[in-house]
Structure formats: structure tokens, C-alpha cells
Amino acid sequence: MRVFKRKGRGRSVRYTTSLESHESELLASMVASMSELLTEREESAPRDDLAELTGIRTGHSSAPTDATLGRLLPDFHRPDQDTELTADAVNGRLNAALRSVNEPKIIDAKLAASTTMLATLPDGGGDVALTEEEAMCWLTALNDVRLALGAMLGISEDTPDQLPADHPHAAHLDVYHWLTVIQELLVEATM
Template identity: 40%
Template sequence: MRAAKFSTTFDPMEREVLGNLAATVAEALMERARTAPRDELAQMMGLPAGHKDAPEDPSLARLLPDFERDGDEEFDGDNALLRSLHETDIISGKLGNLQAITSAVGPDGGVEVSLDEREAQQFLAGLNDLRLYLAAGEGHNETQAQDRDDLVEWLAYNQDSLLSALMGE
């Protein structure tokens, strides 16, 4: 039996929105991983191989940023090499965090959510990724942009609440 330390109750609509968002972002990340080019040498060496270029989708690019910042000393191909070596592991970690959300609120979950400390940490990281993914998206009209902004604010509220609970505040 696990020791649940963090509990909350979501409205059924909130639960559905959170589960659907987590599933949508997870699917986008899985598609990114599936479309990674095959590297036979990396496979033979047991090394991960991912994309060398950043995602074109601004929402995915926000979750999978470049390894270099503007103004960093750059050596030709460093960013592409780092991305190809680490992106698969980063995606895997993000999928694990999103799984914590879908497990808590998904088909087997419910409106009553109880998490142990490890699950709460993953849930928190997953909320952060959902917020970043949505915030980087583009609304097609003013209403969609406002709905997106409201959803990002709601996710930030939930993230802040869970962080406060984790810190014992």
C-alpha cells in the first residue's frame, strides 16, 4: 500500500480536460520519437539516436528546445549532436511525467486524486509541460487565444498549488 501524501478533487470537466491535454501532448511527443531518423551506427553501438533539428511545431519546440542559447560559443554541429543523443531520453522522461497525470485522472483514475511524493513530482513536471506546450501554441482567433490563455492560467494555478504542497506551505 502506498502512502498518499497529496490529495485533491477535480471537477469532472477539469479531470477530463487534464486527461485529454496529457494524452494530446503525449501523442505529439510519441510522434516526434517515431519520426526520428534511423542511425545504424548508433543502433550497433547501443546509443540513442534522435532528430538533429528542432521541431517545426512551436509547441513541441518549447518542450524540446535547443541545447545552445543565442550568444553561446558554438561549434559546428554541437547542437545537432546533442539533440540526436539526448532528445529520445528527454521525450521518455516527459512521457513518464504525463503518464503520472493520465494514471491519476485517466480512465482508471477519477476526480479524487491522491499521489505519493514521487508521483506528485512527476505530476508537477507534467503540468509544467502541458502549460509550456499550450502557451507556445497559436490561437487561430481571439476567442481561441483567450481560451488557451485561460487554460494556461488554470494549469499554472494547479502547478503552483501542488508545488506549495510539496514544499510544505
């Protein structure tokens, strides 16, 4: 992958780069896998009769048990953020209500960004030219894929920059770092 370059002005601005075929395929595979996770979460949400009547969609009221989905769809409020509320109140009622109302919209936004990224990835590699809106979708999808991969790998401040070549997650960590570089390059181009 090459550096993202900003070309044009105003509405004609494009963010351009070129991807090798394996880069395009890897991005497509990772974004599609993440989208499947989000779609499964959305489809497994309980159906509510009142929501059906009013047209107001509701989602799960409980956090995902899967670490990857938990990172993509975290709680809205943590007990350490408010000393006046008890942990039970926050983790129970407040987070459940916020999640139920907002999770469908969050999933929709993440899936829309993923769909845009998949639609603008060159099949088999090649040139990429993104509008401002498409670039923002790429940034969202890249961030989500990084979060998902980071959760699967258990990335923390203590994670080394590189793992021994024979470590089972060495290649995955390299991909995580590569995604970070792509995201940084696109952020720099959009600034």
C-alpha cells in the same frame, strides 16, 4: 479543483485534492495530446545503424519546426550564451550533437511523467492522492502542457491576463491560467 493538501509523513506522504469531471477530462485530453506530439517526434527520428548495433538510441539532430515541440524540446545552447563560439557552430554542430544524443531520453522522461499523470487522474473526476514521485510527475506534465499551450497561444510578457470574451483564444488563455494555478498549488503542497 480544491487546494492540494499534504497528508502523512515519510514514505506514506500523499498529496490530495479533488477534481471535477470536466477538470479531469480536460487534463487527460491535454496530456494525451502532448504525449502524441512527443511520440510522433520520437517515432520520426532517423534510424542509425551504429545506434542499432550499440543500443545507444539517437534522436533528431535538428530542432523541431513546430513551435509547440520547439518549446518542449528547445535547443541546448543559444548563441547569446557564449561569445567564443560562432552562431553557426552552436546552432549547427553543438546543438545537433547534443540533441541527437539527449532528445530520446528527454522525450522518455516527459512521456513517463505524462503516463503517470494519466494513470493517477480519476476517471470522471474524484479524489486524487499522489505519492511524492507521482506529484513530481504531475509537476513535470503540468509544466509541459503549460509550455505547449503557451507556445500555441504565443504567450509572452505582453500577453494580457484576460482577453475579450469574443476573442478566439479567450478560453484557451483561461485554461492556461488554470493550469498555472494547479501547478502552483501542487508546488506549495510539496514544499
